[in-house]
Amino acid sequence: MVTTARTLISQRQFGKAIECLDNALEKRPDAVEWIRLRGNVLQIVARHEDALKDFENLIALAPSDATAWHKLAFSLRSIDHFEEAEKAFLRALALDPRSVDSMADLGTLYRDTGRHREAVDWLSKAVDSTPADSGLQAMLGAAQLAAGEPESARRSLEKAFGLNPYDRTALAYLYVSLCQTGDHEIASSLIQPELLIRSFQRSGSAGTSGHHDDLDERLADHIRQHPTLEFERPGNTTRGGAHTGNLLDEAPGPVLELVKWIEDRVRAYLDDLPTNESHPYLAWKPKTWDVDIWGIVIRPGGYQQSHIHRDGWISGVYYAAVPDSVQSGETDSTDGCLEIGRPPEAFCGTTDFPIITLRPRPGRLNLFPSYVWHRTHPYKDDGERICIAFDIRPKV
Template sequence: MDKTLTTGTHAPPETPERYRDILALMEAGRIRIAEERARALLAETPDDADAMALLASVIVKSGQFEEAERLLQQTIKLTPREPAPWLNLGRLLQQTGRWGDALEHYRHAANLFPKNPLIAMTLGQLYQRASRFTDAEAEFRRAIEQKPRAPYYVQLGMVLLRQDHIDQAVEAFETAIAKNPKLAAAYGNLGNAEQKRGRMEAAAAAYEKAVALNPKDTLSYVSFGMAQLKLGAAREAAEIFERALGQHGAERRAAAWLPYARAQEFGEMPAGYRAEIAGLVSRVTLTPPDGYGDMDELNRALAAALAEDPTLTWEPPGKATRKGGQTGLLLDAPREPFIAFEKRLRHAIDAHFDGIVKKPGHPYYGQVPRTYHLDLWGTLLSEGGHQHSHIHVGGWMSGVYYIALPPSIGQGTENHDGWIEFGHPPPEFDANFEPKTVSYVPREGDAFFFPSYLFHRTLPFSGDVQRISLAFDVKPTSWR
């Protein structure tokens, strides 16, 4: 989603050169001087919406989000029938992680500007983030009606693919390619659709074309490696994953699949893989937040809130959950008790980061986040419920916190019912080697932290008491 503020409406004829000077200072990284000049400009023309938008675009660079929001709200009051101020405020809400507010803001804007394709596209992307795929599809189609651009067809194809409308998705990607044969993203997503159709050769060809058009398209490059792995070319796949990690840094899927590619090549997992997993997984016991006497009280409040959450969906499409329900992103519209939980979770995460010793070149320990967004969602598993092996492509570090556990959770070395297991490849992968896994018993009040690229799954359990947990992704916005 585009989250860059623009200067909004047309600049008055007497000020374009001063605008350009301020924008040039921003581009050069001279934010303090740009801010001084933008404030001077606004002081001369205090009712100029463009000058307000320009100052807002400068001060967000130094984290002055509250003042930027006030300025952008004022631009809307001054020019309510212009779409640019609405877009600018929406981008600020996205930039600061206020996803629920952004969604409501763009819904309002879409009603005011029903023929603006950019507003429709952004609203569709926000619906897609919230797993409201039908609503997202409707917005993408509305944008296409106004401006049938190739990137819009790519977005439409992506949301169709999330709904398993594979043939329609292929048609959308092919339409995008017909409109712009040099659009790498269209070929990369076409490869994803061909994989879902089981046409690995066609998928590999599409990924290869995407990379040829854009050598920096890491997603398609790694997907090309995954297609090679499924075609039986394990050595070639491993070399692709190694090059991706060497050239593009800690790419999640490359780090996840490299050990399996080497194991597929040699017929066994690398020596010491279990010890490596153990060194990547951390168990943390959380402490009660303010307002709660103990973790039991917090857990009861969390369980009740999850059971009543309106976004709770049974076996949501595109997710790993089976025989259970999963909520949407709970911090997009934050409320208690999740606000209190987030504060304690962030405290534990920050303490964990303080203890990390950096290892240059390592896909997880190579760098440590300074600031980050946090995605949080709930999972409620019933008898036989589980999550098949998966990774979190959008995260850097992921984790799970246990709210309530059934008494049937396994307690011995031979009984791992309901445990979390790391290291097993996903079910669609036809491994010719014996996986090496590490399992941990969950405990109420405990959390596990682990790199998002580490494959993990929950094992089925019996009994009529639900297994309730909160999962989360850490998405860095800056590094230490």
Template sequence: MTGEPHDQRRASSGKSAALLAYEAGDEAAPTLLAAALEAEPYDGAMLIAHAASLLRTGEPQPFDHMESVLARSPDWVDGHKALARLKAEAQIGNPLATLEAALQKLPKHPGLWMAYLTLLGSAGRHAEAAERTARLRKEIADLPELRLVEARHRGFAGEIEAAQRLLADLPSHLPELGFERARCAMRLGDFARASELIEVVVGKDPDDIGAWALAELCWRATDNPRHQWLCPNDELFSQRDLDLSKADLAKLADCLRALHVTGSAPLGQSVKGGTQTHGNLRLREDPAIAHLFERIDKALNEYARSLPKLDTSHPLASLTTKTPKISASWSILLHSGGRHVPHLHDGGRISSAAHIAIPDDMKAGEGALELGLPPEDIPMELGPLARFTPKPGHLVLFPSFVYHSTSRFGDGERLTVAFDAA
């Protein structure tokens, strides 16, 4: 007889059920994960999900077990990254403390250092990340890869000339070098040079949404005819009625509010003055959420069918011949004065904002979804390509290669659901 041993199959089944329960928001998820971890105590995915599920259910010490595992296995890079992000959202202590302790034990571990530098950047501490990288270059090795990392952080910290010097003599084979040089040129206002560089990047990797986003900005700033090719008409930016009743929206809003249990937004996300839910929202077993995504699927299919005829090399071309599928979804709750800074989702071809609830007395222009404003590190005098007033029960769809943000609003809350699709 061939195949997995019985105990192994049972453990695998228990793991799958536990992770599915976590993704679906099942109240039994912490118990199921704890039981599955007895069979596989060092399974990374389950350890992370267990800590997140304990946080979600209000456990007073949700990270104790994960911290003990990391103390025994300080080289578990993914665990350190996940714990730091969870602790930042929970506003519990120093999010990077466990990772910093690991670096004391393993001071030359490249994976730990890259995780640490990335998390510093996600926390907006780019100047510190750049200085740490410069120190690594002196103390360990002056590697081209480290120069590239330092240049990236110098650029975000506003040290643009220093970034340019670091990028100047790097070997051309380095991944992301062309992208970083293009972004640096944009920061210096040389959009013609940036256009040349970014066209090479998208030519080599047509799936690079971040590169297409820089191309959109460069081509618009220089009146390049390719911008008309990339954004041929307003049909790429669409607001659609999801046909949800007031009762539907009320139930949905109550359900979503209950999921916003963290104290802060995730590290590195665009949310300023609000929170974001964990996991894939559409997997949750709640009738109100299921009903919402039935409406979203219909609107998404209609959007794809309404797209104009696109050249096969266009980043949205594949959507004209297939049914788009949602790859990730979440909810955002912004509080008084909250907003999203200009950002991208590179996990799909289509991005979105379904507005569920807005303040009753929101003034004209407040809380608007603005498409096409450049990111804060690139000074450009460009207005939005499109601006949408939020309407409860309406969905805005747009290409993922367009930066998007929201304007501030006064008192109240702005509750949305977002997703990526491809």
């Protein structure tokens, strides 16, 4: 069963892998490596409270396991138990003082809780230990931005970009540092809304004239009834709304129809993009990819915080249901809209970032680079805003 679970994990069939591990652990509940494996998968699918139980059990069986303490801390941080997470990270480092992962994640915890000097110190230690890691350089740059050190941040992020020009996290924070240090021309070249941000309207949707099919209604019902739908799912940026797991994991139903339509639009989008060897996004176009796709149900007052998609190359959102007042613009001009370009408040400083606002409509698809910061605005009127978000993840 465990061998099957590992195969399913390699195929990203995480739900089925968890079922296999559940069955295996019923027979051997003290199998340390099986507990660890299930906890790791639960973290991947953002079931952090369940993962927390596994790592607590693992520590009870192996109290000197530094990796288990690190994983425990990660789950605690993901459900906003920051003080307990800090203690667990420090325990992991006491057991393994050279753990770069623990240094980096502790630094990120300090960054997210406003302890900026400690964040920079711990992330600097991590970078000193592994200077060729672009991800660590990017994390240090983000901490320096939050600490109000844009020049230092830019140097760190340029190093990260030099190590890996395809690192989406590095690109996202490099954009912020370029804006904050006044290099707006280079910054704007990374977004180029007229070229890199595209919208498509599905014929047959309620957002078009003529005959309307029922795909959007079936998608909305599928998401409302999805077994993984969870209100304010830990580790996600949704506030005042609910979020599913991967809609392709099991019984995808009408999502398969939508994915086929989306992939056709992605191919058209890629065909229209010019090739530019000096641009991190235009220098390379994926020919094959996997799709990670999930549903989001936002209710009045709900919104999504500014974020990027670290695992994607192209990201997008498709709207299955939109309140009438939001799609018509009858209320405040940005109510319920998608805003592109502004990073989280912690990284903004005093900089005014150029923004693009896109109004949702049923059947509307928006595509953009995965490293572009985006958020949604809350709305006041009744009705649900149901969308399907996704990442196009190139096959390596």
